[in-house]
Amino acid sequence: MNHERSSVLFQQAKAVIPGGVNSPVRAFKSVGADPLFIKKAAGSHIYDEDGNDFVDYVGSWGPMIVGHCHPDILKAVQDTMASGASFGAPTERETILANMVIDAVPSIEMVRMVSSGTEATMSAIRLARGYTGRDKIMKFSGCYHGHSDSLLVKAGSGMATFGVPDSPGVPADFAKHTLTAEFNSLASVKELVAGNRGAIACIIVEPIAGNMGTVPPREGFLEGLREICTNEGIILIFDEVMCGFRVAYGGMQELTGVTPDMTTLGKIIGGGLPVGAFGGTREIMEKLSPAGGIYQAGTLSGNPLAMSAGIATLNILKQPGFYEALEEKSRAVAEGIAKAAKDAGYPIYSTRIGSMFCAFFSKGEVFDWPTASQCDTRAFARYFLGMLDEGVYLAPSQFETAFVSAAHSEADIEKTIAAAAKCFKMIA
Numbered sequence: 001m002n003h004e005r006s007s008v009l010f011q012q013a014k015a016v017i018p019g020g021v022n023s024p025v026r027a028f029k030s031v032g033a034d035p036l037f038i039k040k041a042a043g044s045h046i047y048d049e050d051g052n053d054f055v056d057y058v059g060s061w062g063p064m065i066v067g068h069c070h071p072d073i074l075k076a077v078q079d080t081m082a083s084g085a086s087f088g089a090p091t092e093r094e095t096i097l098a099n100m101v102i103d104a105v106p107s108i109e110m111v112r113m114v115s116s117g118t119e120a121t122m123s124a125i126r127l128a129r130g131y132t133g134r135d136k137i138m139k140f141s142g143c144y145h146g147h148s149d150s151l152l153v154k155a156g157s158g159m160a161t162f163g164v165p166d167s168p169g170v171p172a173d174f175a176k177h178t179l180t181a182e183f184n185s186l187a188s189v190k191e192l193v194a195g196n197r198g199a200i201a202c203i204i205v206e207p208i209a210g211n212m213g214t215v216p217p218r219e220g221f222l223e224g225l226r227e228i229c230t231n232e233g234i235i236l237i238f239d240e241v242m243c244g245f246r247v248a249y250g251g252m253q254e255l256t257g258v259t260p261d262m263t264t265l266g267k268i269i270g271g272g273l274p275v276g277a278f279g280g281t282r283e284i285m286e287k288l289s290p291a292g293g294i295y296q297a298g299t300l301s302g303n304p305l306a307m308s309a310g311i312a313t314l315n316i317l318k319q320p321g322f323y324e325a326l327e328e329k330s331r332a333v334a335e336g337i338a339k340a341a342k343d344a345g346y347p348i349y350s351t352r353i354g355s356m357f358c359a360f361f362s363k364g365e366v367f368d369w370p371t372a373s374q375c376d377t378r379a380f381a382r383y384f385l386g387m388l389d390e391g392v393y394l395a396p397s398q399f400e401t402a403f404v405s406a407a408h409s410e411a412d413i414e415k416t417i418a419a420a421a422k423c424f425k426m427i428a
């Protein structure tokens with residue numbers, strides 16, 4: 001496969017953009033290759049600058065649940081653009097999307113729109129601290145909640161990919177307020193709570209960890225967190241930036257019946273445009289400025305284009321049978337890849353919830369960061385490059401999630417499974 005033009009563009013980018021990319025995992029560094037520069041996308045396919053065509057399982061890292069360039073979203077954005085891209089003043093669309101989010105997500109009675117998932121989690125943490133009057137927060141190793149100082153401690157995603165769980169530049173005085181437990185271990189949470197009684201403002205968790213691969217919660221884990229938080233006056237925050245509107249219309253909280261106090265969202269609710277949101281009970285949310293005293297603001301918050309794309313996307317997701325059809329496709333592709341590995345004599349550990357899945361290059365179960373970090377990342381890199389050669393575009397890291405969209409066809413899925421069979425035979 002020819003990558004000549006991508007290589008030239010990468011060299012040019014490296015001269016003016018650190019590492020040649022505007023977000024680290026995109027650089028393909030951990031799989032020992034140069035990134036592809038993308039020219040366009042349509043439905044379930046993306047096309048690079050050399051004219052290569054790929055079945056896409058990155059989906060812009062989650063937002064593209066209905067596929068690229070869906071006509072309803074295109075029209076909504078074009079119509080909105082014609083009346084102005086941004087005003088820095090309220091618009092009706094913000095209330096429409098807020099109401100759709102409130103109707104969908106069990107924990108949300110009020111919501112504030114922002115421009116990214118990082119902003120959403122950062123602001124949710126500030127609100128939890130301001131509301132409780134406590135400084136400490138708890139997160140889980142391998143979970144990633146964006147790149148704000150408090151949350152960049154033992155983080156997943158790019159941090160896990162590059163093996164640098166803590167970043168220089170985060171003052172130790174900030175990081176000391178972040179306690180880190182193990183995902184799926186209530187014992188580790190209880191121990192930290194016992195040692196910090198009355199000092200913890202919130203526990204923030206990805207209810208499906210999606211930034212150390214895809215790691216579902218074990219039975220009772222989220223329920224246990226709910227109970228601990230209720231008993232200890234700790235705010236429970238579900239970071240559903242990735243799984244919100246993805247695993248079900250009401251996200252993981254709808255699927256599990258566990259309702260947090262606050263929720264962060266992003267990705268899908270912006271239909272591919274920059275967006276984030278955080279919401280929760282009326283009592284907590286009304287502490288936010290200008291209703292209350294806890295400050296948070298943004299020039300492009302509630303941006304008209306992002307709101308329109310979000311409304312159009314949610315209207316598609318609400319159509320009867322949407323999630324059932326997506327579930328069927330996702331099951332077929334994840335199970336097909338796992339079977340291809342087994343048939344090749346190279347069994348993997350396969351996880352999936354809804355349209356989020358991961359092929360862990362591990363012989364044993366993966367249920368937290370210590371088990372995820374044992375994966376054979378070199379073998380993954382060979383698999384990734386092989387799949388790319390076969391026309392399948394996966395996230396360039398073992399520690400990311402694959403996303404299926406409604407646009408993936410039977411032919412896409414067959415092609416993916418055939419490619420996987422070939423790649424696993426090569427690795428075995």
Ligand code: HOZ
Nearest residue numbers: 023024025026061157211
């Ligand atoms: N943090 C994102 C993956 N979990 C990567 C975002 C990007 O590179 O666009």
